[in-house]
Amino acid sequence: MNHIKTRSLVQGAMIAAMFGALSLFNTYTGGIIDIFICYFMVVPVAWYGYQYSIKENIIVTFVSMIVIFMFGVPTFIISSFSACLIGLFLGEMLKREAKKETILLGTLIICIFNNILIYQVFSGLLGMDIVSEITEMYNEMMSLYSLPISLETLISFIPLIILLMSGLEMYVILLICQLIFMRLKIKFPENFHIATLHFSKKSGLFLGMCLVISGSLKYFHIGDVLVDYIYLLSYIGFVLEGFALGNFYAVVKQNRFIIILLFILFFIPYGTFIYLILGIVDIFSDLRRKLLYNDKM
Numbered sequence: 001m002n003h004i005k006t007r008s009l010v011q012g013a014m015i016a017a018m019f020g021a022l023s024l025f026n027t028y029t030g031g032i033i034d035i036f037i038c039y040f041m042v043v044p045v046a047w048y049g050y051q052y053s054i055k056e057n058i059i060v061t062f063v064s065m066i067v068i069f070m071f072g073v074p075t076f077i078i079s080s081f082s083a084c085l086i087g088l089f090l091g092e093m094l095k096r097e098a099k100k101e102t103i104l105l106g107t108l109i110i111c112i113f114n115n116i117l118i119y120q121v122f123s124g125l126l127g128m129d130i131v132s133e134i135t136e137m138y139n140e141m142m143s144l145y146s147l148p149i150s151l152e153t154l155i156s157f158i159p160l161i162i163l164l165m166s167g168l169e170m171y172v173i174l175l176i177c178q179l180i181f182m183r184l185k186i187k188f189p190e191n192f193h194i195a196t197l198h199f200s201k202k203s204g205l206f207l208g209m210c211l212v213i214s215g216s217l218k219y220f221h222i223g224d225v226l227v228d229y230i231y232l233l234s235y236i237g238f239v240l241e242g243f244a245l246g247n248f249y250a251v252v253k254q255n256r257f258i259i260i261l262l263f264i265l266f267f268i269p270y271g272t273f274i275y276l277i278l279g280i281v282d283i284f285s286d287l288r289r290k291l292l293y294n295d296k297m
Contacts, residue, residue, distance in 0.1 A: 008052050012060035015044045019080070020067040026076050038079040039173050042087045043180050049091020050186060057088055074125055075118065082114030086173060094181075100189045107174060111166035119162060131155055156225045160232065195251050197244035199237070204283035210234035235276065238283075242275030245282040252291055 019041065026034045045064075049057040061084045068080045089106050119130045138151050174192045181188060199207070214231035217223040243262060250258035265271040281287060 008056055011048065011051075012056065012063070015048060015060055016064040016067050018044065019064040020071060023068045023070075023072040023076060023080070027071060027073055031073050031075055034073070034076040035079060038076070038083040039169075039176055041080060041083040042090065042173050043177055045084050045087025046090040046094065046177060047181070047184070047186070049088055050094050054088070054092055057091060061088060074122065078117050078122060079114060082110055082117070083173075085113075086110050090174075090177060094186065094188070097187075097189065100192070103174070103189065104170065104192075107170045108166055111169045111173075112163065114169075115162045115166050130158060130161075134158070134161075153225070153228060156228070157232070160229060164236075193247070193251070194240075194244050195247035197240060198288070199241055199283050201284060203237075204241075204280070207234045207237045208280070211238070235272075238279035239272050239275040241279030241282050242277070243279075245278050245288070246275075248288055249291055 022037050022041065026037055045057065045061055048060055065077075065081060065084060069077055072080065086107055089110065090103065093103050093106065119128055123129060134154060135151060138154055171192070171194065178188050178192050210230050211234040214223070214227050214234065217227050218231055246262040246265075247259060250256070250262070265274065
């Protein structure tokens with residue numbers, strides 16, 4: 001019993017010391033990679049929480065945050081706090097063998113909380129004005145070519161932008177944790193790879209109805225920001241399905257080059273429209289089973 005207690009103290013001290021070193025490194029490098037460091041900081045906290053009690057993990061996290069607060073810059077401190085919260089949550093959920101949906105939702109909520117702190121609550125302290133950044137980006141893009149959206153509409157999409165950013169952060173964090181924990185023989189409830197995403201036909205019908213109705217209202221210039229939100233969310237839903245299909249094909253063929261092409265497609269004109277079509281086909285057909293069956297043949 002004493003041996004286990006001593007081991008937990010030593011490992012907790014190592015985590016706090018490592019976070020302090022990362023905080024110093026981030027400060028000396030000007031904070032250019034602070035967000036990526038925070039992604040990996042989730043791993044030791046989650047691992048410690050999986051091995052020991054939540055009480056011990058909270059103590060280690062609290063001590064680590066004190067060390068980070070002493071040496072870190074404001075942005076890194078806030079992101080580290082959110083990373084530690086995700087680590088606390090993830091470690092406890094893995095220990096309790098929680099469902100995939102619970103882990104996804106909890107991690108997403110914390111990521112949204114982190115971005116609200118950075119871009120809303122402490123934006124003045126951190127010098128981050130998301131409205132000014134979007135306005136500057138919009139003006140630069142308008143100087144190159146005409147955009148089919150007004151600046152006011154784009155600014156109204158800020159909550160959606162924060163949601164999408166949080167969703168991407170959630171995916172990256174969980175994928176990193178899954179890859180590392182699989183090496184450590186720690187079982188995840190299910191695979192978090194994007195290739196496993198697959199909407200049901202009922203969900204596809206709902207997305208399709210939202211896309212058609214909101215698209216028709218937009219075409220006839222009927223509706224407001226809510227219609228724009230519904231159209232964009234339903235469009236993104238099909239695009240994600242199409243992107244997941246492409247990743248599924250890459251996994252089946254065991255070809256990493258295909259994954260690179262899938263990301264490049266996002267930056268090609270009408271690339272997202274291709275994903276939209278693939279997403280619709282994937283939801284309402286048996287395409288994945290055929291791809292898997294043909295590969296086995």
